[in-house]
Amino acid sequence: MTFDTPAGTRGSRQPAGRLLVWFNSLMARRIRKRGAFGGFNALVLTTVGRKTGQPRTTPVGWFPGPDGTWLIVASAAGAPGNPAWYYNLGAHPDQVRIELDGKTFDVTADQLHGTEREQAWREIVAKAPRFAEYQEKTDRELPVIRLKSRP
Numbered sequence: 001m002t003f004d005t006p007a008g009t010r011g012s013r014q015p016a017g018r019l020l021v022w023f024n025s026l027m028a029r030r031i032r033k034r035g036a037f038g039g040f041n042a043l044v045l046t047t048v049g050r051k052t053g054q055p056r057t058t059p060v061g062w063f064p065g066p067d068g069t070w071l072i073v074a075s076a077a078g079a080p081g082n083p084a085w086y087y088n089l090g091a092h093p094d095q096v097r098i099e100l101d102g103k104t105f106d107v108t109a110d111q112l113h114g115t116e117r118e119q120a121w122r123e124i125v126a127k128a129p130r131f132a133e134y135q136e137k138t139d140r141e142l143p144v145i146r147l148k149s150r151p
Contacts, residue, residue, distance in 0.1 A: 002090075002111065003086065003087070003089060003090030003093070003111050003143070004111070005074070005082060005086070005111070005140060005141060005142075005143045006140065007080055007081040007082060007140060008080040008081070008138045008139040008140030009080060009139055010080055010137075010138060010139050011076075011078050011079045011080035011081075011137050011138030011139070011140070012077055012078040012079055012134075012137045012138070013079065014076045014077070014079030014080075014081055014083070024057070024058055024059055025057075027042075027059040028044045028057055028058075028059045031043065031044050031059050031099075032044060032099060032102070035100065035101050035102075039128075040061035040062075040128065041061065041062050041063070042059055042060065042061050042062065043059070043060060043062050043070065043072075043098045043099060043100040044057055044058070044059055044098065044099040044100075045057070045058045045059070045060050045072070045085060045096070045097075045098055046058075046096065046097040046098070046099070047085050047088035047089055047092065047095070047096055048088060048091070048092040048095045048096075049088055050087050050088050050090070050091035050092065056084070056085065056088055058083075058085045060072045060085075061073070061128070062100075062147075063120075063123065063124050063127060063128070065120065065146050065147075067148075068149070069146050069147060069148045069149075070098065070100075070107070070146070070147040071112075071120055071124065071144055071145065071146055071147075072144075072145050072147065073124060073131055073134075073142050073143070073144055073145070074086040074142060074143040074144075074145060075131060075134040075135075075142050076134075077134055077137075078133070078134035078135070078136070078137030078138045079137075079138065080138055080139070080140065081140075082140070082143065086143060086145075089109040089145060090111075093108055093109040093110060094108050094150070096108065096109050096147065098147060105149050106149070106150045107147040107148055107149055107150060108147070108148050108150050109145050109146070109147055109148075110145070110146050110148070111143050111144070111145055111146075112143075112144045112145070112146055117144050120144050120146075121142075121144055124144065
């Protein structure tokens with residue numbers, strides 16, 4: 001499927017800058033050790049930058065998907081714009097790696113749409129109501145991404 005969610009016109013302020021880089025680095029180290037962050041199951045997502053071609057690492061919360069897949073939400077805490085990693089996934093969906101429970105997996109990313117997204121979204125907000133709050137802050141539909149192991 002396509003990565004086609006446009007930016008919205010309203011939402012909360014999206015974190016950025018050196019502080020965010022430092023914080024993400026710290027959280028990635030903690031996730032590698034503990035596998036969780038802020039009450040969520042968490043993983044370390046590594047994408048290829050769509051402009052730079054360089055690896056980009058981001059900690060994200062995940063939810064179990066069907067058939068051993070992982071679901072992540074490009075929420076950016078309810079900001080009007082999608083996070084940078086969303087665009088990196090769209091540019092290179094087959095060049096993605098995750099670190100989880102001390103293991104590294106090569107995965108392929110695809111965005112869920114329609115009824116598949118709606119079902120996943122209901123399960124996500126039931127487990128983590130904070131995502132419903134993020135959705136209320138913005139007028140863009142928060143993308144749900146499925147990560148599937150590559151052979």
